[in-house]
Amino acid sequence: MYSFGFISLNPELENSYFTEVAKHASDYHIECYRFSPIQINPVTHLVTGEKFHPDLQEWQPQKFQLPDILYDRCFYSEHPLAKNALAIMKWLKNRGDLLFIGHGLPNKWQLYQTLSNSNLSPYVVKTISVTDAFQTLSFLEKEKKIILKPASGSGGMGIACLEKEEETISVIVEKQQQILRSTFPSINVAQKWIDNIRTKKEYLAQPFLQLVDQANRPFDIRILLQKNGNGQWVERGRGIRTGQANGVLSNLSAGAETVPFHKWLNSIDPKKIEFLEKEINEITTQLPIILEDTYPPLFEIGVDIGVAQDLSLWILDVNSKPGRKVVLETSPSAQESLYTAPLEYGRMLAGQQEQGRKSYEKTFSNRNQ
The missing domain is CATH 3.30.1490 (Dna Ligase; domain 1)
Incomplete structure (x- = not known):
């Protein structure tokens, strides 16, 4: 049985998501834990966090070794504790003996430099x-x-x-x-x-790009991509985020509303829909390849795409720790896959790592016979 650990500065912020994933974990013969980086003992490396108990359907305090599979969901601020946690996470990811299902992306400036020198440069806003x-x-x-x-x-x-x-x-x-x-x-x-x-x-x-709808509300397309249990990139869903009239932001934290992608698509000239979807698919197909050619492996990506009034597309943001609200609200059928995806992909990685270790041990043993 594998152990799976959610790492978060404040597990309560994503309590619902962590709990739903944990409820599915027993089907994959996985035990789930959650903890903050600052809960790791720097000497013993034991963690003082929480374990999910399937029989009770709740998290309970427990001390444990670092889990076999780690899922980084840390979001950092300028607070001293957050900076300390960031340093600990860098140490964990540099150790080489720990298995993370995905690594983070660099800041927006570094991403801009990467994408502006790639095949997706026509979709990149000058920065x-x-x-x-x-x-x-x-x-x-x-x-x-x-x-x-x-x-x-x-x-x-x-x-x-x-x-x-x-x-x-x-x-x-x-x-x-x-x-x-x-x-x-x-x-x-x-x-x-x-x-x-x-x-x-x-x-x-x-x-400033005029990325607004007919009511002069800023909007964008949020697309969630994840790897499945075979390590292949799949799209989990896409939806529209719409902000306030005459506003600047379409972020949900700024009060944006969500609209199903197909409903928004009905407002587009039917003659242009095929072209638009082809362009979007080009972005979602090429983006993971470009990123993983440059940066450490990823598990999931949230892609924000702006649409100008002439239907030109612009990559506004790429996030390696995306939220799921847009997809859950606009594509309810994707809910189950969102809760099982980390478990399926994590189990696959752990299995590959275990197989690689066995192959190494066998080779090493044969050499010393």
């Missing part, structure tokens, strides 16, 4: 790394309207829109599902604001 206020304002002068986003992070946190109109510069942000717009009283104030945000974290800038 610059924000180095100073003068460079950013020069970019704004050229584009007239730009998006500023953190190089690391998710959920739309820290995203702002700058717009140049004649001699004024305005900024639009969404906070607590409210759209806030203000105008800088002078260029100097705008410069100080830009310099201030980039001292806190690395930022990127992109031209």
